[in-house]
Amino acid sequence: MTKIGVVTFPGSLDDRDALRAVRLAGAEGVALWHADHDLQGVDAVVLPGGFSYGDYLRCGAIAAISPIMTEVKAAAAKGLPVLGICNGFQVLVEAGMLPGGLIRNDHGNFFCRDQKLRVESTSTAWTNEFEQGEEIVIPLKNGEGGYIATEETLDRLEGEGLVAFRYLEVNPNGSLRDIAGLRNEMGNVVGLMPHPEHATEPGFGPDTDAAMRSGTDGLRFFRSVLNSLAVA
Amino acid sequence: MPTIVVEVMPKQELLDPQGKAVAAAIARKGISGVSAVQVGKRFEIITEGPVTAELLESVKALAEDFLSNAVIEDVVSIEVVE
Numbered sequence: 356m357t358k359i360g361v362v363t364f365p366g367s368l369d370d371r372d373a374l375r376a377v378r379l380a381g382a383e384g385v386a387l388w389h390a391d392h393d394l395q396g397v398d399a400v401v402l403p404g405g406f407s408y409g410d411y412l413r414c415g416a417i418a419a420i421s422p423i424m425t426e427v428k429a430a431a432a433k434g435l436p437v438l439g440i441c442n443g444f445q446v447l448v449e450a451g452m453l454p455g456g457l458i459r460n461d462h463g464n465f466f467c468r469d470q471k472l473r474v475e476s477t478s479t480a481w482t483n484e485f486e487q488g489e490e491i492v493i494p495l496k497n498g499e500g501g502y503i504a505t506e507e508t509l510d511r512l513e514g515e516g517l518v519a520f521r522y523l524e525v526n527p528n529g530s531l532r533d534i535a536g537l538r539n540e541m542g543n544v545v546g547l548m549p550h551p552e553h554a555t556e557p558g559f560g561p562d563t564d565a566a567m568r569s570g571t572d573g574l575r576f577f578r579s580v581l582n583s584l585a586v587a
Numbered sequence: 588m589p590t591i592v593v594e595v596m597p598k599q600e601l602l603d604p605q606g607k608a609v610a611a612a613i614a615r616k617g618i619s620g621v622s623a624v625q626v627g628k629r630f631e632i633i634t635e636g637p638v639t640a641e642l643l644e645s646v647k648a649l650a651e652d653f654l655s656n657a658v659i660e661d662v663v664s665i666e667v668v669e
Contacts, residue, residue, distance in 0.1 A: 463604040
């Protein structure tokens, strides 16, 4: 069975939800520990949401140089699929695995809502189950989710098709060009502020037109990685 | 103890929501004449002995690649105080 690791840092909150999402998608979830140098032979890694190291210094900055991240970075360079969710996205950015930075929301408030997104890139390990331009809804909850980068970097991201997700209807945090998530050139590393792992099981996801809390758009992130691993 | 003081500030051109919130609170305290506030960070790095040129170079590199994030912040000063 495909093994997907979820890293727990001190202050991670959504690691268990991510492990559950992995199991719901049909993979074996493996708990990984920030202080280890051991990826335990996993086929993919999820960096979960939360407040690693209490958000000290900058969100994700200390986690980015933790022992496990040395291994994650090296393995990602060779193609290991890595998904960073919320704080995990911040870790990827601080580790230099995705460009730019994430700063406090422009309105200064923590924001929690079911967020509509447009899938801008489907040729990645984590988004191949979506249609290009498809609109999905998954929960979003952050205080420091404002994506920023230089104009030059933003133009390059757009030009090379590296924007993976864009906020629709509401830009919840002042992110430049409505960027909600990015991918790397190889397509194995994806990071986003909203939370796919919270929309993986009927009864616990966002409301849909069909029924309350029935949204499971997030499950397809985890199914996508299984597809990409099956092909590889 | 010798101390290396590193100061980091959010980039001028970026929105500083924390500074804005503090500025608004200052206005609520009835103090007028304040046009803006910027909130940054000061690191005091206390050394085991005298600050060598080598250590200072290491701290300068550290300030650029770990204590600050060049995308969102600037290192505004690095100085040694006794």
